[in-house]
Amino acid sequence: MTDDLLGRHRSVLPDWLALYYEEPIEITHGEGRHVWDSDGNRYLDFFGGILTTMTAHALPEVTKAVSDQAGRIVHSSTLYLNRPMVELAERIAKLSAIPDARVFFTTSGTEANDTALLLATAYRNSNTILAMRNSYHGRSFSSVGITGNRGWSPTSLSPLQTLYVHGGVRTRGPFAALDDYDFVAACVDDLKDLLGHTRPPAALIAEPIQGVGGFTSPPDGLYAAFREVLHERGILWIADEVQTGWGRTGEHFWGWQAHGRGGPPDMLTFAKGIGNGMSIGGVVARAEIMNCLDANSISTFGGTQITMAAGLANLNYLLEHDLQGNARRVGGLLIERLRAAAAHVPAVREVRGRGLMIGIELAKPGTDEADPAAASAVLEAARAGGLLIGKGGGHDTSALRIAPPLSLNVAEAEEGADILESALRSTL
Structure with missing residues (x-):
């Protein structure tokens, strides 16, 4: 240099x-x-x-979309109607498979997970969150507070009470020697036992494949089995798709679909690949959850026109090819x-x-x-x-x-x- x-x-x-x-x-x-x-x-x-x-x-299609949009307007904030944001939200809402979906755009996966935590705790009136051991959800104060990987968790202070659940790592931990069926059953029993010792949590947040954790994952169906337990108690399921979304796993468009019995999660968060390098993150949630906030909330840079243009072009290319x-x-x-x-x-x-x-x-x-x-x-x-x-x-x-x-x-x-x-x- x-x-x-x-x-x-x-x-x-x-x-x-x-x-x-x-x-x-x-x-x-x-x-x-x-x-x-x-x-x-x-x-x-x-x-x-x-x-x-x-x-x-x-990618020429993305660089042209960015250049063309930059020649018109780069940014105006969410205080004004924004055609590229609406168009990308329409596409993502449909692809998410979440019924009556609403989409909120952020600038990163960290901010997307922050928003999902805000929505879940407000909707459920609880600050208790279930998270997976070995997980990573971002570097903000609240997302660090639910991260189950000590290498990425620089403080034990948190606005949330976090309880960690077994199952994100198949080949380590107390259930590693079990076959897949018994592994899932043991993790479900552990979850039920945990819920019996705490006040009702707001949500479980989980990466279908743990990214920073080294691309570890449970057997297919674990999160579907968890969802049955959670649904009975009104607890939300947030799928952190920041790294697994958009078809990267090959078999599915979203990572949660490997655990699809019972339908989609209550919320999913996304970021990273959709912008092909541009800063896009976001949350998809059922309308009743997304609309539960009773205070003003906007985003200065989430959904800005130039990133939305990149996201639309990138998503089109991904699907068409x-x-x-x-x-x-x-x-x-x-x-x-x-x-x-x-x-x-x-x-x-x-x-x-x-x-x-x-x-x-x-x-x-x-x-x-x-x-x-x-x-x-x-x-x-x-x-x-x-x-x-x-x-x-x-x-x-x-x-x-x-x-x-x-x-x-x-x-x-x-x-x-x-x-x-x-x-x-x-x-x-």
């Missing part, structure tokens, strides 16, 4: 603002599934700005390729995921002890080989996270798998 950008970064930005790599890189531009750094190095991008670049870098189907096909190939490669690496504890949302958990060979140093080493080796991936996990960040743009093709999947296999073999 010729102008010491790293030094300048460290002198004006917080110490806790993490950077990847021992020698951090500046990404200057991208195209398709590739990005370039300021030294001219080209990388295959398997992380997409933390799952935000959902379709492709510099069946990127959900592509995630299923190419993701299925990629995960099998990675499982085959990992079979010969003793430090790989598990390869898991769905579609183009794949996690590789590392542990010290012969144990279940997390190995964050190994994850960091593989991350570095992959970058040296021309591949960008992420990391996460609830056990000291020992899982590699793989989430390419949904337009990834077979040749790129094979190329990325080859680089990652080499990185695993050379470092572990």
Whole structure:
């Protein structure tokens, strides 16, 4: 970095603002599934700005929509009618499958989850929230207060009383040795027992696949079984679809649909991929829940015209090109390729995921002890080989996270798998 950008970064930005790599890189531009750094190095991008670049870098349809809208008006706030916001809300309400749905746009997934918590606690007149162990829901005061991952929870203070539920991680914890049927039954029994010891909570918030937690998930049907218990008691179910939405899992458009018995959640939150890099988040809820607030509320930047134009163009491209189907096909190939490669690496504890949302958990060979140093080493080796991936996990960040743009093709999947296999073999 010729102008010491790293030094300048460290002198004006917080110490806790993490950077990847021992020698951090500046990404200057991208195209398709590739990005370039300021030294001219080209990388295959398997992380997409933390799952935000959902379709492709510099997608012409999105960049044109942004440019055209910028030439008209960029922003006016929610105090005025906004055609792109209404149009995108109409599309999302229909896609959500939530009856009589209303949509509120925010600028991030954190803010979307904040809004869902506000709605749930107001609607139910309760500040108690059920959340999953190993979960992550954002970095605001209230969303940190329900996050079940200590690596992303810097304070124990919270405006909410949070009770943590078993089930988000299939292969760890007291029920890990059970088969899927008994695992679900044990988690449901645990939930019922928990509810017997507390005043009625407002809601359960859960990621269908835990993102920051390392792409872990329960057996299909767990949240449907939870919903039956919750519904009997009037407790709401919030599906945090910030990372799982828009077809990334391949098999379903929303992650909750893997647990679909009994219908959609009461609320779902979304963000990241819908904007393809533009700042869009939001909440979908039944009208009676969305309209329960009895005080004024607007959003200055949520639903601003330029981000809505990007979201509409991106969503149209995703649907017209069946990127959900592509995630299923190419993701299925990629995960099998990675499982085959990992079979010969003793430090790989598990390869898991769905579609183009794949996690590789590392542990010290012969144990279940997390190995964050190994994850960091593989991350570095992959970058040296021309591949960008992420990391996460609830056990000291020992899982590699793989989430390419949904337009990834077979040749790129094979190329990325080859680089990652080499990185695993050379470092572990």
